[in-house]
Amino acid sequence: MQTLSDLPALRAAVQALKSDGKPLVLVPTMGALHDGHMALVEEARRHGRHVVVSIFVNPKQFGPNEDLDAYPRREAKDAQMLGAAGVDILWMPTVAVMYPAGFATNVSVTGVSDGLDGAARPGHFNGVATVVLKLFNQVQPDVAIFGEKDYQQLAVIRRMNSDMDNDIEIVGMPTQRAEDGLALSSRNAYLSEAERKAALALPRALGEAKRQMEKGASIASATEKARILLENHGFGPIDYVTLCDAETLEEMTVLDRPARLLGAAKLGKTRLIDNIAVAPVR
Ligand code: PAF
Numbered sequence: 632m633q634t635l636s637d638l639p640a641l642r643a644a645v646q647a648l649k650s651d652g653k654p655l656v657l658v659p660t661m662g663a664l665h666d667g668h669m670a671l672v673e674e675a676r677r678h679g680r681h682v683v684v685s686i687f688v689n690p691k692q693f694g695p696n697e698d699l700d701a702y703p704r705r706e707a708k709d710a711q712m713l714g715a716a717g718v719d720i721l722w723m724p725t726v727a728v729m730y731p732a733g734f735a736t737n738v739s740v741t742g743v744s745d746g747l748d749g750a751a752r753p754g755h756f757n758g759v760a761t762v763v764l765k766l767f768n769q770v771q772p773d774v775a776i777f778g779e780k781d782y783q784q785l786a787v788i789r790r791m792n793s794d795m796d797n798d799i800e801i802v803g804m805p806t807q808r809a810e811d812g813l814a815l816s817s818r819n820a821y822l823s824e825a826e827r828k829a830a831l832a833l834p835r836a837l838g839e840a841k842r843q844m845e846k847g848a849s850i851a852s853a854t855e856k857a858r859i860l861l862e863n864h865g866f867g868p869i870d871y872v873t874l875c876d877a878e879t880l881e882e883m884t885v886l887d888r889p890a891r892l893l894g895a896a897k898l899g900k901t902r903l904i905d906n907i908a909v910a911p912v913r
Contacts, residue, residue: 632714634721638728638769644720645683645771653680657772659763662686663703664712667807667815671776672716674804678774684713685722685766687729692758703820722770729765738764740794743880744787747893748904751870759784760791767797775799780806780814782891782906786880806905808834814905821901830898832864837894837907840872844886847912850874851884854892861896866903869896874909886912 635641649655656679658671675682686709693699706723713721737757744756767775775792777785785803792801807815812834813827822830836857843853854872861869875882877889886909893906 632710632718632721634710634723636723636725636728638724641720641722641724641769648681648719649771651680654773655679655681655683655771656774656776657766657770658682658684658776659766660684660686661688661702661817662709663705663817663820664709665815665817665819667778667780669712669716670807671778671804672713672718674802675774675776676717678776678800678802681720682718683720683722683770683772684718685724685770687722687724687762687766689729689758689762690726691730691761692755694752694754697752698818698821701821703817722766724769729762737761738791740787740791743790744783746880746882747783747871747873747875748895749783751895756784756787760787763788764791764795767792767799772799774802776802776804778806779803780816780905782893783880786878812838814903816903818901818903822898826865826898826901829864829866830903832861832866833894833896833898833903833905834907836860836872837892837905841892841907841909844874844892844909845912850886857894861894864898866896866898869894870902871895877908 633644656675658675660668688702690699738760739757740760749756789801811831813830840853840857857872858869872894873882874890874892877891883890888911890909891906892909895904
């Protein structure tokens, strides 16, 4: 595996890899890799001959009071895991390479990024769309793979990719979960032992609300019960527990088409998110 952090070297390495005409797959990450990321890498191997993983903790997607400085950084261990998984290139640009002095462009996707985390974390999806478009331009992949755990992020990236006429296939991978059901996330590392146990209330609350809705319960009552369950387990504030159209992410009041139930709430100092598919009631 080549570990690169300057752009001319990346471009030369990508060109050399692509000279055999076989597809190149990009897995963008912010590092602190866990089994969820490694499942994306495995999926990448199935999609293409060449795999590039990027690690870049993107300052533009963190708000002023968020966890940019505390975000876990484990580059040496990450590199070891990626090398063992057969990754061809680890792309690790510095902030100065990604955003050189004078950088002035902002990629903003409206609509799909307005609600949910877009409302709770102003500017977050501009930062995500800007860095992902840059990563696409830098690495020039044929396929890019993202986890469904960040479901709204995936929808924003799909919209941006299509709007920008990129010839890149976007693949969404189902959320990887711990045995007890908690969605894998680099931020789980912040949880104390007691919080880690309480965190299970998030997938449970969403799962229970899904079951109720699919049996015909009103969306309002099912989401309210989920909120109460979260509060009873120490979550708060709750940013949202909302049922949305699975594609546009418009909020739904009637379960008449494929939907996604999304939740985000703080547990102590850690903000957790999760989501689950909800099937329309026939
Ligand atoms: O999901 C992430 O890890 C990040 O938001 C991404 C897509 C790598 C952009 O920084």
